[in-house]
Amino acid sequence: MLALRDIETLRMRMADGVHLAADVYRPVGPERYPVLVMRLPYGRKVASTVVLAHPAWYAAQGYVVLVQDVRGRGDSEGIFRILEDDVADGARTLSLAADLVGGNGMVASYGFSYHGMNQFLALAGARKSGGKVPDAMAIAMAAFDVRNHWAFEGDGFRLQSNQMWACQMAVENARLAGDLDAAHMLHAALPSLHSGAVSARPDVLEEASRYTHYQDWLADDPSYWRARSPQSLLGRVTLDVPVLHVGGWNDIMLEGTFAAFEAFSAGRGLQRLSVGPWSHIPWGRRVGALDAGAGAADGIDREIVSFFDEALKGRENPYPKVRLYDVVKEAWAGFESLPTAETLVLHLASGGRAAATSIDGTLAEKPGLASADYLVHDPWRPAPSVGLHLGTPPDFADRAAIDDRADVLVYTSDPLDRPLLLTGAPKADLFVTADRPSFDLDCTLSMLTSDGAAISVTSGHKTVKADGGGSPVSVTLRPVHVTVRAGHCLRLSIQAASFPAFPVNPGTGARPQDAAVTDRLVTTLVLRSGDGYPSTLRLPVMRQADAKDSQSHTAEENGHEP
Template sequence: MTHLAPVILQSHDLLPVRPPETVSMRTRDGVRLDADLYRPDAAGTWPVLLLRVACGRRTALTSHYAHPRWYAARGYVVVVQDARGCGTSDGRFRPFEAEREDGADAVAWAASLPGSSGVVAMYGCGYAGMAQWLALAERPSALRAVAPAFAGWDVFSDWAYEGGAFRLADAMGWALRAAAEAARRVEDGTGHRILSDAARSLPIDDEIPSRPQALRDYARYSHYDDWLTNPLPGPAWNALSPKSMLADMPADVAVLQLGGWYDPRLSGTLDAHDLIAADRLVARGRAPVRLVVGPWGADGPAAAPGEAPTLDTLQLAWFDRVLKGHGADRSGPVRLHDMETGRWHDLPALPAAEAVLHLASDGLANRQGGRLGLEMPDFEALDVVVHDPRTPVPTVGGHAVPSAAGRVDRAAVDRRPDVATYTSPPLEEPSTLAGRVALDLWVEADAPSFDVSAVLSVVRPDGQVLPLTQGHARVEPGDPTRPLTIAMRAVCATLAPGSALRLSLAGSCFPAYPVNPGTGAEPGETRRVDALPITLLIHSGPDRPSRLRLPA
């Protein structure tokens, strides 16, 4: 079709919006995909914003974004499309399997819709964010910008597993919701009710906590067993993941990534930015790239100091700039929200973990006697922590259980005898941490397999202990633990004088991750009765220097 020049809309003008239209397209293999079309009721052509969802197009992800009418009134054609096997679209939903080809087909089709200027951008969070990456891997010519939020980069390490441990609460909750939708599509009322009820209250007290009865009975509706029984990276995961498809990123597509400190997929978001930013430094005709990390979780905003812009205001300004040429670039390539002060920091890149705090102890870290310090201790120490599977250490705040994400006081958890804590002296001056964190831990256990949960918190003068970041590792028989390196995600926080840092170590973090039975058995094969107590031995000192690496 012949495209007219796009209309230039002033920021204070709002356009009338046509009533939504339901439109359909066919994929290259003949599957019908349905969409709702919103467009200005005015003469001219407009850039297209394409949102491809797996949760039903009528909701239009209004849990996180303004309704599509809001964007249409500001000079965009908005297309909200049900992914294959979702909503009213044909086909069977298999997570990520068809998004590369279907997404590219949808971009080409959206570029030809009434009112389109022929230029397309994509937006959306979670699954809809990954759908953007996968469509980009097919290099559709009309795609000019993407804005994936809370999406990650690798399905294996961002969606299914973390540090070798299955992401139990996150993966189970999503699988139950997706299975309930599959049951609804075939009018299985009983299955839909059972699965929906289980999604609202995760059945983690089942005989097999990682594979509850609801998912066993209705496995035909879900991908869950495929993920649970494939605990190692490899070709099956690579076939679903942008990480394996976008090593050579198109340089002419603008990229705005939105991440959250309490989003389970933040580490992948940062990995993607590092790769893309490095590529753009050497690419000619490169489009802009930006990373914004704010006080958000996978389910939306979390309680935090200061005010945070909405996802809509952030990406509208981005789309206006890269698609319409409106507005100036006033922020750095990386913008981070400070968890403690609420201020925003603009940086040229995400700093690496270069400062070091050493663990030290008199053997009573599980009685809050461990210490963090700049100096290497001059003596060897051993802390003993006993994990009892009957009373696992609970997940408190952080990122790993999306429905309960955020900054929750964990002082009571740190007082448990199965948690070892290492606390720094109170700070005399403000100190800002901004970037990635890692832990090198010399640890061993009396079981073939064990878990280590690590949480870094700020201890405020009033006694509150608020998590800043965390990491988790599942150690399988034969894995190296001399030392065990645990990636602890990234952080941005300015610590006030009188505050201290605390590292908390435990043998479980449930229900974020399955309780390790200590036997080496897979989670889907482990009954509650099979789990055994595990004794962890945590070393520190000159010969076995456990240490925390920080971006100071």
């Protein structure tokens, strides 16, 4: 590791005269290095250290690192507006970074979450202005479509996570404005944000609306999302920049990682993808109920540096182009491209008591006799959100106790006679009707172990307005790459609520985020299966030969120290 100079703080002038504060980390000596840029709204001293190594570590690997407070945050001037000024400010910062003392003219960007998304926007701004285009980007856990990869899921408003982040940002906005009373009020409200008469409209965020974007997210205006969504702003941009895309199986923005990887893979630039076993924060080997093994403990810093060394310095990269972590195997699997999968179709069946008991419903390759299962959703005691990307706490969880609730439909396969490797996004096609105009479906795929634990693997959510057309409701679950061991069972659990991850659907046809507690109606769902109603779970399964090849690759990789 290289010795570093003292940190230098810059005031960087944007196109409209506003100055943004940035810290610069430089190695000692006369040599010139590529510049790595990170722009974040949480204060430049934080610098993504919740998941990444400190900028000083990156600089010591042979880089000049610039960490900037975005407009209106930290010590930067101006007003903070969610992803609104990052197109112009990001592009301007890239151009200034290209001329930074100690730099060699090459500029890359890196960062996580918000400071992953604003890298996409800086690229859009650079293409629009004709300025410096990044020579490479390392983007971790970022939404590509801000609405559908962050704020909403299956048209369901992500209640708890949206409120928590809105409150966090509003506290700092109020503090910077000198309104300490509002900042203290917002902070004190954090534990009870969704407990009011209208769970999605807490009084404190209404009172402090001048400090938060939250009302804009509730309004759900398509033009608002288009103006700040990377997918929209890059729609006509040539995507030929090398990118390392980093995701986590339980990250709230996982779909964004895959969508960006797919979009950029259509261009000519080098694309790499790594998906670990983690949620949004933190990244380590303990992932809820599971120990992911030593392979998950090292984070992603070494891979980021190897990628930048490859893209900016022409060095060989020891990592596979695509790395997917299998939490059951406790190992990374390496591929040249995303693995392809065959579809295993499992049919739902029951004796009519899939809600009343967790042992009646079945999953099998052959359809069963016609049956109907009744799920009564009582909004007074909504089914809870458990683990994975939106539960509290997140990550892999044993949901067996939840499956024993009488308002959860449960369908379980026989024990597997051989290991099954799932890779891709499962999908549930359900012939379900309700006695109300609207309802929610929340589907979770689990592994049922021999001791009765039901370890959640992935889930999907959908807010539905009944159309009476008789077509199945399709719920796409989030992507996975996981081995289900021989002797374990597959389980599909279906709920009509997932609170507080999502607001409770009132059943009236109104948006759940607009409904008061007193608007909510008891709703009865009927799920039909068997003859004439082929309710199914479609699983992406990797062939045994391909699985063996990937595992041999994995063994070599995990024994290699890059």
